[in-house]
Amino acid sequence: MPTAGLKTIIALSFVLAVGFLLVILSCALWHAYYPLLVVATYVLAPVPNWICSHCANPDDFVESSGAAVLDLGRFCTGFLVVMGIALPVILAHSNIISVPAMVMSVIGGLLIYGTIISFAMFFQEEQEF
């Protein structure tokens, strides 16, 4: 586990800002505000994992019910992550947003999600039992 310092926080916030910039720009340049849904998707994506890891009892790993709840959380997270990419592609395919807007919102969404994931990875130590 790499140590998280001030530089990490600054770099992560910078990447997050660039991601938001790309998504908002992809909306504002073409006056079609559907790609903002990507931000909501990626912010919501880790939530099922967190909820289900709190629901599962960490003491009994052998019990299968806890693993089933964890799997449900992972399934929903995988669903939401692919949804963040699929949503702009659908909108661009039906000509609701343009193709450059699709590319920008996909890249921006991936940057936002990568920031969330790496933030959770860097600062996981404080939540360890």
Added chain:
Amino acid sequence: MSEDRLWKFKRPEWLNSVWARNAGVYAAGGLFSLAFYTLLDSAVWSKSALNGSTLHVTFVDWLPFIFSSLGMLIINSVEKARLSADSFSYSGSGVAWKARVVLFLGFAALAGGMAGGVTVFVLKFVVPGVPFPAMTMGVENVVANALVGLSSVVLWVSQNMEDEYSYNLAL
């Protein structure tokens, strides 16, 4: 874990790690999402201005996907340990048999969804001879149902790693 297994072929060694198991579950969720959004894409495209034909996606096109998803839900609700172990029968006799009946219903719903997707594709798009930009709606229907099947296969395989997983943790 010797000859009482449901499937007779062996899985490779690298699959027996926690990492591969979690990645399999994530991939199953992603594949299901891909299936859903493939079908949603055909519905959105059918409503958009690009669709010049009179064909539109209706509830009939969604029905095979609903059946596939129902089958996937049923298959993954069956606890895998019940399928091969008839011995610990605290809920009556023949638990494995009952579990296999439920599993059969699940697979039948999944295969029925796949067949329904092909039926819609053939009856609504191939037989009237729809030209290609509108034909995509039928192709996407078949692809979506195949992806649901693939997703449940991935989920099934990765959940069958469970016994190795708990064994590793018990050590």
